Amino acid sequence: MSSHQGLYLEKRPSFGRFAVWLPLLLLAGAAQAQTVTPTQSLSFGRFIASGGGTVSVDVNGARNRGGSVILLQPSAASSATVHITDADPSNASKSFFITLPDTATLSNGSSTMSLSNFVSSPDGIGTLIAGSKSLAIGATLSIAPQQAPGNYAGSFQVTINYQ
Amino acid sequence: MSNKSFRTQSALKLALRSALALGAVAVSVPTFAANSATVNASATVVLPIALAKATDLAFGKFAPDTATSTVTVFTDGSRSKTGSAFLLASAPGAASRLNVTGEVSTAYTVTYTPSATVISGGNNMNITFFSTNAPDNTTATGMFTAGNLGLGSAESIYIGATLAVGANQAPGTYAGTIAVSVDYD
Secondary structure, eight states, rough: HHHHHHHHHHHHHHHHHHHHHHHHHHHHHHHHHEEEEEOOOOEEEEOOOOOOOEEEEEOOOOOEETTTOOOOOSSSBBBEEEEEEOOOOTTOOEEEEOOOSEEEEEEEEEEEEEEEEEEEESSEEEEEETTEEEEEEEEEEEEOOOOOEEEEEEEEEEEEEEE | OOHHHHHHHHHHHHHHHHHHHHHHHHHHHHHHHHHOOOOOEEEEEEEEEEEOOOOOOOOOOOOHHHHSSEEETTTSSSSEEEOOOOOOSOOOOOOOEEEOOOOOOEEEEEEEEEEEEETTTTTTEEEEEOOOTTTTTTTTOOOEEEETTTTTTEEEEEEEEEEETTTTOOOEEEEEEEEEEEEOO
């Protein structure tokens, strides 16, 4: 009985030390290994504002219009892509949360248009495959009636959190 | 007794270390495992395309003959005839000019809905239109349909036509229309 207790006591602290410190080491590794790199911009191409409306680009880069906006061809529209990598082998199949913004702004001088309804593929949660995954992102652009002609530019943040 | 004391201490030590470590983990998650990228976005709002008529097409005045003739107004505004019709210099006619404006270096398509005839009361003459974006092109025969606004964001379309004048064509003022529209490709 007493020797059994002795054995139990001897093992438990050593297991405990291992269990406590392992997660910290993994997290430290993750901080260095994960990268999130934009590989393609989100582009809405060329269109005539007319009486205003919306232009949306889906995750495949397909463009759709709403209201009286007139889309011009060739489209030149594209969804955004972001490439996520993690060189740490222990994260090779890790899942992650994708956080997209609620809104963003494109501007040309003092003229602006707003972006909303961001969508991504995968949607919400993604999973690394062999430590790598690409996200495609689309959004909807709101265009005012007689929106001032010109080239509009802006940016938005995509955030990846490991589950 | 000493055994029991050791066990208690160890358990406490372990518990304390676990608590500290868990605290560290909880704080570390957002700091270490989140990663963001800034993605660029762009759009181009284009000027609407516009079409304005600068000049109507006119054949001027001419006198028919006892045989058929043709009268042509070229896209540079010059006038010529076949047959024995007589062209009056006092009313020389003019080519039509239409001005297209819009977005720089943008392609567009022109569509035409021409009259087949010009009419004066119960009389008419057949008319055949042709057009070009090069005003000096006097050999244009077809219709100019594929335009590009170029660096100047503007282009002109010139329209000429040939009239088939009948033998002893009834005098009068004959009129017809050619409807023209432009659209970005």
